[in-house]
Amino acid sequence: MECKAVKGTRDFLPLQMQKRNYIFNTILNVYRQHGFLQIETPAMENLQTLMGKYGDEGDKLLFKILDSGMFLREEKIEEFANHIKASEVNKATKMIAEKGLRYDLTVPFARFVVNHQNDITFPFKRYQIQPVWRADRPQKGRYREFYQCDADIIGSDSLMNEVELLQIISEVFSKLKLNVAIKLNNRKILSAIAECLGKKDQITDITVAIDKLDKIGMENVLKELQDKGFSVEDCEKIKPILLINGTNKEKIESLAKIISCIEVGKKGLEELEYVLNKANNLGIENIDFDITLARGLNYYTGAIVEVKALDVEMGSITGGGRYDNLTGIFGLPNMSGVGISFGADRIYDCLEEKNLFPEDIATTTQVLFINFGEQEGDYCLKLAKQLRDNNISCEVYPDCAKLKKQMKYANDRNIPFVVLVGESEFQTKTPQIKNMTTGEQINIEEKDFAAYFLQ
């Protein structure tokens, strides 16, 4: 029988879970320190909720859930077949699937806010750590099931929120000891550039193309724009914008000369400058204004941010931005929000590559009691309770197995201390403690037992 995990999904061994929880705990502790509240939403949403929020390509990457029961009535079979023949996959799937697995946590959150608007207090700061699913071809740093760790502030258009999220990003990666570059841009600036060219409605084409500047170079970006119907003159106008470099301040000044004549451009630059200044005042230095940062999600309207690990071949490990009207689609207009999302699985891969997990990550149980028989075992159970009452995790080996086997168990489990209570220790009530790292062994009075582990 074929039995393995679905393509692009993975099992996690206990050691991997320790490492994953280290990441999750680091992130959620920072979130909590900033006053964010946890929520969860279901793995599946109505397709109606998900479709059309991530662009055409995004719709293709949605996992759809086949309706239960007799999902295709006889009289509908021909209609269904016709859609298939015409390659109208969307129309065909609509007939047999009404649910899908969530693609990210932001869109379900928007639905959540609309549904529960009377139960939450705005500005609402929520965090959410849950898996999402994308029917992508897996490759390095790309999975079909992966965890996002989102934090959003909705119901406030203050730029202080952007600053706080940058602070969170900075705190998390400093705690994880991962060197990163934070890239910042603003959708309003990109809109202004499009408007400058008189191509307001082609902003997506522009952003998709210039986003690739790093990867494919200036020549190919311009070529791609021309393929999309931009003229040589348009390209000549874009070129100097893409060539702008220097410090953040210099870049803002250079760009201001070109786009501040456009209202939205001026606004975008002001926002960007404000956020950069406030972040710098908080000691966050590693933020770069990156004109080519676009991010594909269509719902962003203001700040956009992306984080990449330095010296690791890996796509973005954190992303986010401001969306002014995401809840509007679900019937609650004028609700601005801004959020970020840490990609836990990619962060895991970076930490693994850089060897940045703490050394004691494999240690879970602190103390193992060796089992020498029934009466010694009973005595160990009492000692174990004493340790647990002192918040020390420990376990008693369940069988009176060979000592070698029990010791090996402690060793394999990375348990730092072993307690041996054989016949003589039992008689004298002086448990023997062995330090598995140094090999040292000492006998200790029962009354001093728990205290030994508390130093």
Added chain:
RNA sequence: GUACUAUUAGUUCAGUUGGUUAGAACGUCGGAUUGUGGUUCCGAAGGUCGUCAGUUCGAAUCUGACAUGGUACCCCA
């Protein structure tokens, strides 16, 4: 959707122009050592060589199709 690459023991891999009974390391289990793990020594178990078809006296090895994994493009972020 396109391309490249791989698939042999639990894992990582070797396997000569196609030629007898397919090997190693690590891991597992047992023993040396019935109160001491991690080191050492000895031993054992473990494989339908991804599947199907073809070429051949003979296929892990050559050919084809399919399946699965990985990588890159597209795309996503």
